[in-house]
Amino acid sequence: xxxxxxxxxxxxxxxxxxxxxxxxSDVNLQIREGEVVSLIGHSGCGKSTLLNLIAGLxxxxxxxxxxxxxxxxxxxxxRAVVFQNHSLLPWLTCFDNVYLGVERVFGxxxxxxxxxxxxxxxxxxxxxxHAASKHPGEVSGGMKQRIGIARAFAMEPKILLMDEPFxxxxxxxxxxxxxxxxxxxxxxxxxxxxxxxxxxxxxLLSDRVVMLTNGPAATIGEIxxxxxxxxxNRLSLADDAEYIRCRQAILEFLYQKQLKxxx
Amino acid sequence: MSTASLASELGSVxxxxxxAQPAQTVTSHPSTSAETMQTIxxxxxxxxxxxxRTALRDGTQRVLRAVIPPILGFALLILIWELVSMKTKGxxxxxxxxxxxxxxxxxxFYSNGPNDQGIGWNILSSLKRVAIGFGFAAAVGIPMGFxxxxxxxxxxxxxxxxxxLRPVSPLAWLPIGLLVFKKADPAATxxxxxxxxWPMILNTAQGVQRVPQDYMNVARVLNLSEWKIITKIxxxxxxxxxxxxxxxxxxxxxxxxxxxxxxxGGVGIGFWVWDEWNNLKVEHIIIAIFVIGIVGLLxxxxxxxxxxxFSYENA
Ligand SMILES: Nc1ncnc2c1ncn2[C@@H]1O[C@H](COP(=O)(O)OP(=O)(O)OP(=O)(O)O)[C@@H](O)[C@H]1O
Ligand SMILES: [Mg+2]
Numbered sequence: 001x002x003x004x005x006x007x008x009x010x011x012x013x014x015x016x017x018x019x020x021x022x023x024x025s026d027v028n029l030q031i032r033e034g035e036v037v038s039l040i041g042h043s044g045c046g047k048s049t050l051l052n053l054i055a056g057l058x059x060x061x062x063x064x065x066x067x068x069x070x071x072x073x074x075x076x077x078x079r080a081v082v083f084q085n086h087s088l089l090p091w092l093t094c095f096d097n098v099y100l101g102v103e104r105v106f107g108x109x110x111x112x113x114x115x116x117x118x119x120x121x122x123x124x125x126x127x128x129x130h131a132a133s134k135h136p137g138e139v140s141g142g143m144k145q146r147i148g149i150a151r152a153f154a155m156e157p158k159i160l161l162m163d164e165p166f167x168x169x170x171x172x173x174x175x176x177x178x179x180x181x182x183x184x185x186x187x188x189x190x191x192x193x194x195x196x197x198x199x200x201x202x203x204l205l206s207d208r209v210v211m212l213t214n215g216p217a218a219t220i221g222e223i224x225x226x227x228x229x230x231x232x233n234r235l236s237l238a239d240d241a242e243y244i245r246c247r248q249a250i251l252e253f254l255y256q257k258q259l260k261x262x263x
Numbered sequence: 264m265s266t267a268s269l270a271s272e273l274g275s276v277x278x279x280x281x282x283a284q285p286a287q288t289v290t291s292h293p294s295t296s297a298e299t300m301q302t303i304x305x306x307x308x309x310x311x312x313x314x315x316r317t318a319l320r321d322g323t324q325r326v327l328r329a330v331i332p333p334i335l336g337f338a339l340l341i342l343i344w345e346l347v348s349m350k351t352k353g354x355x356x357x358x359x360x361x362x363x364x365x366x367x368x369x370x371x372f373y374s375n376g377p378n379d380q381g382i383g384w385n386i387l388s389s390l391k392r393v394a395i396g397f398g399f400a401a402a403v404g405i406p407m408g409f410x411x412x413x414x415x416x417x418x419x420x421x422x423x424x425x426x427x428l429r430p431v432s433p434l435a436w437l438p439i440g441l442l443v444f445k446k447a448d449p450a451a452t453x454x455x456x457x458x459x460x461w462p463m464i465l466n467t468a469q470g471v472q473r474v475p476q477d478y479m480n481v482a483r484v485l486n487l488s489e490w491k492i493i494t495k496i497x498x499x500x501x502x503x504x505x506x507x508x509x510x511x512x513x514x515x516x517x518x519x520x521x522x523x524x525x526x527x528g529g530v531g532i533g534f535w536v537w538d539e540w541n542n543l544k545v546e547h548i549i550i551a552i553f554v555i556g557i558v559g560l561l562x563x564x565x566x567x568x569x570x571x572x573f574s575y576e577n578a
């Protein structure tokens with residue numbers, strides 16, 4: 001099958017006050033349709049930079065990114081982003097935040113009633129129907145992140161990009177949202193690229209874990225295939241041999257091969 | 264409220280949530296409700312009035328603490344004023360001024376020709392000038408602020424001009440106004456326009472420049488139209504800054520109008536002060552000082568309330 005996203009010899013160089021800074025160099029990756037890929041690596045290695053390149057929020061200084069056969073030249077609704085800090089507009093209700101994206105993608109083709117229906121369905125999918133009319137300031141951090149996810153899914157993107165979607169949440173909420181995300185991904189068969197710091201999260205959610213070397217000039221160090229059947233259940237996985245093997249492989253990469261010198 | 268007294272009240276105030284909590288769990292376990300309901304309600308006749316009494320005591324104490332210092336402040340002012348008026352000939356004491364004020368405000372809206380009108384009319388016509396001048400300033404300043412905030416080129420082009428003109432007293436522009444408009448009234452409005460426009464432009468521009476990058480990223484990912492960006496993202500996030508600009512503008516405008524009217528004459532609180540000075544009615548001047556202060560305070564409070572309404576706790 002032809003990959004949905006092709007990342008070819010991509011390099012990213014930032015111009016800083018102290019001169020050019022090479023964040024990424026020679027990154028090559030292919031993402032297939034329906035695949036869940038997570039990016040893991042030490043802080044500052046360039047995970048967000050790579051995700052922003054796929055999103056089109058920044059353009060590479062080297063190489064090319066191709067999505068669905070076309071070069072990525074800027075952001076677009078077919079590549080929805082769930083931001084780390086949810087980025088909901090505080091003056092719109094949760095419903096209107098989701099509606100804004102829905103309207104943009106389907107507004108030309110569908111009636112208002114249908115658009116509202118889509119919005120409602122997305123909000124129900126993340127179990128937030130009870131808070132749809134609230135403003136983001138009135139709901140908890142976990143709920144905001146749920147709405148951010150609903151906004152992204154409601155746009156029915158070709159690919160969903162998430163930058164540490166649960167990074168700011170406590171462990172319990174994070175686990176609940178991970179389970180929710182597993183359900184949503186199962187239902188929609190979405191293609192997902194997710195940045196994470198969390199080894200368990202990476203193994204639990206993804207088909208492949210892409211491990212980045214330390215920057216500067218970070219690149220892909222290893223790619224791990226997670227051969228676990230879906231849907232996955234965190235409790236029964238705890239002593240699964242494949243799960244333990246994957247976990248071990250990532251930990252080894254992060255804490256032996258790429259041990260971060262004390263920063 | 265001091266922490267010590269808060270701590271001492273806390274013990275008794277706690278009764279309230281404690282007897283409220285089981286009542287909530289009752290609704291989720293209807294099977295045991297009858298039984299629990301009774302055990303809750305038995306202590307309540309004593310607990311609730313007790314809590315209510317402490318809450319009442321708490322409330323009155325808070326009010327007293329909030330009210331006493333300002334009252335003392337005013338009392339001090341009146342005392343000093345009384346002393347000064349006893350020592351200085353020509354400055355009327357508080358009581359004289361009070362009686363004059365009662366007489367004055369018993370008929371605030373009389374009109375004996377253009378040069379002798381009630382204080383109400385004077386205040387209203389000053390406010391009208393401020394409103395008109397400010398309205399024009401907002402109509403010009405807000406769009407200009409948006410443009411300057413959005414386009415770096417315009418910012419660089421206009422920034423030195425604004426920096427040069429902003430420190431100039433708006434009264435220095437009064438002769439230009441007189442020259443152009445040939446009449447006193449629009450010239451006074453013109454000075455209001457000049458003094459109001461700078462805070463409007465600068466605050467709006469700053470608001471536009473400070474729109475969080477996250478929101479702009481949302482706009483880019485959703486690929487929103489320029490119109491949607493303006494109405495759904497730029498305008499709401501700039502609004503608090505704009506309201507700050509409005510508040511500053513109106514504050515200065517109210518300062519400037521008094522001076523401008525002294526120079527231009529006509530009907531208005533500033534002119535009225537000048538007129539009463541010519542009539543040597545010093546008590547009226549003192550009344551005017553209070554009136555100007557109170558009106559300014561009300562305007563400020565009004566705009567603060569408005570700003571509160573439109574500020575978003577973004578956590
Ligand atoms: N706009 C920029 N200008 C200059 N340098 C940048 C810019 N964006 C990122 N960098 C640098 O590129 C490197 C990678 O940053 P990036 O944000 O991608 O890291 P990250 O892996 O997402 O880290 P974290 O896990 O802490 O979020 C860092 O050293 C960072 O300082
Ligand atoms: Mg990052």
